[in-house]
Every structure is written in structure tokens, then in C-alpha cells.
Amino acid sequence: LVKNGVQIKMTDEMDFDTVSLIAPEFNYEVQNVEKTVETLTKDAAFGDLDASKVSRPPIVTVMGHVDHGKTSLLDAIRKTNVVKGEAGGITQHIGAYSVKLGKDKRITFIDTPGHQAFTQMRARGANVTDIAIIVVAADDGVMPQTEEAISHAKAAEVPIIVAVNKMDRPGANFDKIKQQMMEYELVSEEWGGTTIFAPVAAINGEGIEDLLESVYLVAEMGELNANPKRSGTGIVIEAEVKKGRGNVATLLVQDGSIEVGQYIVAGKSYGRVRAMMNDLGQKTKKAMPSDPVEVLGLETTPLAGDRFDVCKTESIAKEIAEKREEEENKTIETPNSSMSLEDLFANVKTGDVKELPVVIKTDVAGTGEAIKGMLDKIHSDEVKVKVVHSAVGGISESDVLLANTANGMIIGFNVRPDGGASRLAKQSGIEIKTYSVVYELIEDIEKAMKGMLAPKLEEKSLGHLEVREIFSVPKMGVIAGCFVTDGKINRNALVRLVRDGRTVYEGKVGSLRRFKDDAKEVASGYECGVGIENYNDVKVGDVIESYEIVEVAHA
């Protein structure tokens, strides 16, 4: 260890990498037997793990710009296809539906919100999906979140079907949409490309059958298989606490199956499956590959996007949950995009931010307006607060997502974040500040704003030196033998060479010595040798001013 420059005490811990470098020198082999989430999860799996795979329904995510008719489209699909009586009057909470299209034909649809704040949900949707349907309103055309949805689908490398909706509208222009889509390399089959464009009108069901045919066609090419005989695994679509039911998580089974009574871990939450509901709200005993299912019985609320695994035993489910918690705590120390008030100072200095985006949540609407008004009045030429969203209510996960997308922070007045929001904020490094006194809030912002001003730089004089002798030292160049007349000079100082009252050179200290030794600092009344970096033309009688540049806070 010493040879490798590692300073360590007898009782210190060493990391795996270091150990595996040292041990072979003593003819030992090192194995890492530390349990990771990955190895634990492998151990947790059970059932017929090697059973041959059978075909599973395609998972189709519907994405697009806000109000272009995604939900209407899904409604239309369910209305025309769900067996009569099943759909009647049941409120759908979840954004995932399994639609039966024939005897053995099923498709799982995932609805996503089109609002710009829900980037993460679109990203998540694209990542669990086999096919993406991009919905574009024929009378509106390609919009920002259409574009974003296309990017997500492309990033996930899934086939894209374009549903051109609202074809019943007077301004509808199918060809125009096809034209616009060419910009994103989505060229329709009629025009020599490979992308299917389906004209539909969710409002009257027109074109829906053809769209579903297309989905099936594309799905069949994908050869979608899964092994229903193994323990289930998949993704949490959403999760919340419901009155009288506890933690309710909507899961999408990607492989294997889940049964009531089994143990399960979802993200950092675990528990025993107490009951399950299918997408129609009916109780069910078993969920198969590609099924969306509501699960009751988790001890805490997992986060949307978390992975879930059915586990052999409760203890292993618990262990995985705890391991995740542990690993997360390790990473919390280095949040990736933290934008706390304090951090803003640093960020602005590097010129990244000139605007502080904030999401404001308040207990009553009037307060939000008042705070907004006051924030607008806090003046600064260089920076301002930008309220991206202001609403009444507790701080929720969607506020955190919004702040994350905006790269800003959240201010709560007389409101608190819920558990999911705190966790997500911690994970994504989003600052949540809560206040109950308005002026404290304003004061904090003002302070941060001062930090946000580009720092004022000031020269701070350190001292003066008189050059009394000149030496030429091999390898070091010209060294000025100096006497410090006042103040001091240090190794990191900046210097100004003054001859007859005129500055002849400005630069940095290249070397600083007392006799033969390097010195960090030399004070007044002492002699020293000073080398000026990249400068050799020093003369006896010159004066060296030593100084440094400091940042000063704005008054």
C-alpha cells in the first residue's frame, strides 16, 4: 500500500478496487461477494425460469401534444372493442388498459399526458412500450410535445405509428401532417417510407379499426414473447395512497406473472400482494405478461418508473428494498442537478443561469398572486425570478417534475411536500423551500439574487517589494532578489512590475524562495527570491507589487 501511495491505518476499510490491485501481489485472488440489488434480485426470482416463451400482447403507448386527443382515442378504442357490460360506468384511474380485440387478441395501451410538464412520463411510457402511437391533431399539426414524443420513441427505438386525429374537423389536412412528419424522418408508406399514418376521428370512431389493424401488423413483426411461468417483473406505472385501501400501485407486468399472496418488491417498497384489480376495477387473482394491474399491500408507496419483482420470500423482498435505500443514500450526497438558493450563486457565476425558475405552491390562491407580485418587484438588471407555475395545494411529485424540467426550485407557502414529492426531490436534487412568513421568503430570494449577480472582482493589495539584485538561475530563469518593504508576497500572488512609476509587466509569481527553499509566503522585512512567470527582464530598482483578485459581495 505504501508503495502505491495509499495511506491507511490498521482498522481502516479499503474499497474493492484497491484490494484487488494489491492482493494478487501476494498470490491471492479477490472475489466480490457483496450483495447488490442485481444479485439479490436474481436470487429472488422463482418458478420455471427457463420455460419456453410464449407470445404476449403488445404494449402500446399513446403520446402526443396536449389536447390532440390521446385519451379520446383510447376511449374510442375501448368503446368499440371492450365486451359489452364490462366498461359500463367504471371510472378508470389508471392510464393503462388491456383491450380485447378478438378471441386471443389483446393489446395493452398506456395513456400519457401531453402537457409539457410530463416529460418524464412520456420518457417512461416510451421505455416500457413495444410500439408508440404518436397522436397529432389534423387541424393543429406538429407541436412541441409531438416533437418531444417522437424523440422519446426514437430514443427507445420502438416502431412509431402516427395517428392523425380530429379528421372530422374542417381544417383537417392529412397530407400536411405527413409533410410535417418528414422533417422527423417519418415518411408515410404512400410516399415511399415505412411509417404507417392512420387518419382517425376519435370523436366518431372513424378509422379506429384500421389503426388497430396497423398496430397488430407492427406488433406481429416484433415477435413479442414472455415466460408466464416465472415470477413476475415489470414497471410501476403509477402509485398513490388511496383512502381505505392504502398503497395502491399500478404495475405493468413485463415478464412472468403475479398472484395474490405473493411477496413483491417495487423500488424501495415491499409487501405482500393483498388484492389485485384489473384495469376495469375487477378483482383478479393473477396478472400475466403485458397486463396492467392494481396491486394492494405494499408497505409504502413506490415511485412511478420503479422496477418491481415478485420475490421468493418476504425477507428477500425487504432486503432488496433496503439495499436500494442504502444505495440511494450514497448517491444523495452528490445530487446531479441541485438548484438550491446557495447553488444558484455558483451557477450564475459560470453564466449558466440568469433566471431562477420557481414553482410556487400556496394554501390559498391570493397568496400565490401576492408572492408573484413581490417577486416581480425584486429588481436586478442581470437576473430575475421566473414563476413557471403557481397553484394552490400541497407540493406533489408533478411539481417536482415540473421544477426539474424547468431546472428550477419549488417554493411552498403554508404547504408541505408529500412523501413522494420529498423523495423525488431528493433523488433529482430539486430544492423545496417552505415558508409561513412572506417576508422571510422574499428575504431569502433577495439574498440568492445578490448571489446571482455576476461577482464583482476587486484587486486587493498584498504588499510591495524592492528588487535589489538579479540572479540568473539555470532552469529557473531570472530571479529577482527582493526585500519586502511592506505587506507580504505569497506563492499564488499576482504581481505588477513597476519601473519609475510605470507598470512594465503584469503577471504571476513563478517561484518564491527564501534562501534555497521554496516558500509559501514571505512577510515584510525579509528577503526573498522572486521569479516572475514568463518574464525575465527585471532590473535592480524595480518595485514589485503583489496583489490578489477577490470577489466582493454586492452591497
Ligand code: GTP
Ligand atoms: P391530454 O391528456 O391533456 O394531453 O389531452 P388528450 O390528448 O388526451 O386529449 P383529449 O382526448 O382529452 O381531447 C382533447 C379535446 O379534443 C377534447 O375536447 C375532445 O373532445 C377533443 N377531441 C378528441 N378527439 C377528437 C376528434 O376526433 N374530433 C374532434 N372534433 N374533437 C376531438
Ligand code: MG
Ligand atoms: Mg389525455
